[in-house]
Amino acid sequence: MTQRQPVQLPVQLPAHLKADCAACVGLCCVVPPFDAAQGFGFDKPAETPCQHLCADHRCGIHDALMPRGFEGCVAFDCLGAGQRLTASAAARFGDADWRARPQVARWLFDAYPRVRQVQEWLASLSLAAEVSGEAGLRELAQALEAESARWPDWSPAEQAAWQARVQAALAPLAENRGSRK
Numbered sequence: 001m002t003q004r005q006p007v008q009l010p011v012q013l014p015a016h017l018k019a020d021c022a023a024c025v026g027l028c029c030v031v032p033p034f035d036a037a038q039g040f041g042f043d044k045p046a047e048t049p050c051q052h053l054c055a056d057h058r059c060g061i062h063d064a065l066m067p068r069g070f071e072g073c074v075a076f077d078c079l080g081a082g083q084r085l086t087a088s089a090a091a092r093f094g095d096a097d098w099r100a101r102p103q104v105a106r107w108l109f110d111a112y113p114r115v116r117q118v119q120e121w122l123a124s125l126s127l128a129a130e131v132s133g134e135a136g137l138r139e140l141a142q143a144l145e146a147e148s149a150r151w152p153d154w155s156p157a158e159q160a161a162w163q164a165r166v167q168a169a170l171a172p173l174a175e176n177r178g179s180r181k
């Protein structure tokens, strides 16, 4: 999933919450498992490279994803998790070469699902703050962002605590939306 179609939203996400495939080492084409029935062309286990991922981390069938049955790749958006982790690995290990360095691969593969999840929380907070004008949501997003260097090292309890904070902050908006039905 090294190249993707832009997602059109009424409120735009900031750049750090949009996938920048050119700055990523193809993590979404490696880390998640594929299910052919869900638009990924073939089945593959987690943590194995897609057979179409090139050595330069670009997609070898980018111009033919839909006709080749890879609509899942077109629809998927890492929300910036890929380039964030690629940059973090480069800062930590000197490069993000998961093919050549098992230690780097292990770190990236463990961190990717978590960081993808946190980017999703940030995107939700960011969009909710934009739409509602709630300063508290923006401040929570900034506090979460300020911890970004530690996301890969969070304990499960730390991650769960952050998830609870985000859910609690967003819950009133969901309730308001429900009451307007």
Ligand code: SF4
Binding pocket: 001, 002, 003, 028, 029, 030, 050, 051, 052, 053, 054, 058, 059, 060, 061, 062, 070, 073
């Ligand atoms: S077909 Fe493979 S290499 Fe291409 S975008 Fe999808 S997962 Fe990535």
